[in-house]
Amino acid sequence: xxxxxxxATLRGSFFSTWAGPVSTAFGVEYREQSVVTTADPxxxxxxxxxxxxxxxxxxxxxxxxxxxxxxxxARDRAWAESLSVDLAARVTDYSTSGRVETWxxxxxxxITPSVRLRATRSRDIRAPxxxxxxxxxxxxxxxxDDTTFVPGTTRPQxxxxxxxxxxxxxxxxxxxxxxxTAGIVxxxxxxxxxxxxIDYYDIVLNDAIISLTPATxxxxxxxxxxxxxxxxxxxxxNLQA
Numbered sequence: 694x695x696x697x698x699x700x701a702t703l704r705g706s707f708f709s710t711w712a713g714p715v716s717t718a719f720g721v722e723y724r725e726q727s728v729v730t731t732a733d734p735x736x737x738x739x740x741x742x743x744x745x746x747x748x749x750x751x752x753x754x755x756x757x758x759x760x761x762x763x764x765x766x767a768r769d770r771a772w773a774e775s776l777s778v779d780l781a782a783r784v785t786d787y788s789t790s791g792r793v794e795t796w797x798x799x800x801x802x803x804i805t806p807s808v809r810l811r812a813t814r815s816r817d818i819r820a821p822x823x824x825x826x827x828x829x830x831x832x833x834x835x836x837x838d839d840t841t842f843v844p845g846t847t848r849p850q851x852x853x854x855x856x857x858x859x860x861x862x863x864x865x866x867x868x869x870x871x872x873x874t875a876g877i878v879x880x881x882x883x884x885x886x887x888x889x890x891i892d893y894y895d896i897v898l899n900d901a902i903i904s905l906t907p908a909t910x911x912x913x914x915x916x917x918x919x920x921x922x923x924x925x926x927x928x929x930x931n932l933q934a
Contacts (some may be wrong), residue, residue: 699726712765712776719760727752729825739832742856749826749861752788755820756879759783774803785818789826790866793818807882812875821865821902828861837907857907871897 702720709715724784736745761781767773782796799813837855876892905913905922911921914926 694728695726699723699905704765710765712768712839716763716767717761721757722755722759724755724768725752726823728827739830740912742834744831744833746831747829749827749829751823752862753823753826754788755829756786757783772804774805776800776802779813785820787820787867790820793867793869794796807880809878809880810876812874815872817872819870819902820848821862822866824861825902826861826863826865828859830860833859834855835907837911839911850931852934853930855907859904865902866900868901869899870897909915 700720700722702718704716704718706714706716712795730746730748732746732748735741738746739745739747743898759782761779763777763779765775765864766778767781768773769774777800779797779799779801781798782794784792786792794901795818797813797814797815799811801809801811803809820924833856834854834859839851839853859925873895874892879887879889880890910922910925
């Protein structure tokens with residue numbers, strides 16, 4: 694696995710508000726990520742019972758631009774020792790799946806030296822890995838409960854040890870999460886050694902990247918919840934009438 698990176702970042706305080714200097718950072722980045730996987734001749738033709746890997750290679754180019762601003766809103770007030778907001782945005786363009794935007798908005802409110810509140814709302818992503826995109830195939834032996842039985846056939850109902858084929862998907866797009874975090878930090882002046890943090894997280898994940906096991910594929914095919922998975926089941930023709 695190789696990665697080449699070129700990045701430029703500029704940061705500083707270019708102006709101030711009534712509560713202090715505004716910290717700003719922005720920049721651009723370009724990355725090339727590539728993978729080359731080799732295998733022994735037997736694995737390359739799936740000659741082992743399980744675990745063989747087919748050689749593969751692939752590359753992803755990534756362009757990014759970002760900006761982040763930390764803005765102080767209050768300082769040394771009766772209702773706030775300090776109050777600030779943190780705003781950030783990033784645009785990322787993948788050669789495999791196109792452009793995606795991420796962002797965050799949060800605040801940090803120190804009510805007193807002992808009590809601080811914080812919260813952040815963000816849009817986050819996880820891009821598919823090189824293996825998830827480009828893997829050419831590997832096999833494994835897994836157990837499956839086949840609950841179907843067709844009268845007049847020689848295929849019985851029961852538990853089977855099957856060969857599962859696993860491969861990457863170059864059409865994958867990044868996972869997207871909408872995240873909310875909120876919490877309170879307590880640092881009581883009477884107990885200088887004590888720091889207490891209580892946080893709440895709410896994460897909604899869309900377009901999750903997962904690999905379905907043979908058991909899941911068979912179950913969802915047979916119960917009718919995901920009939921398009923039936924195409925991935927290959928039965929032994931010798932066990933069917």
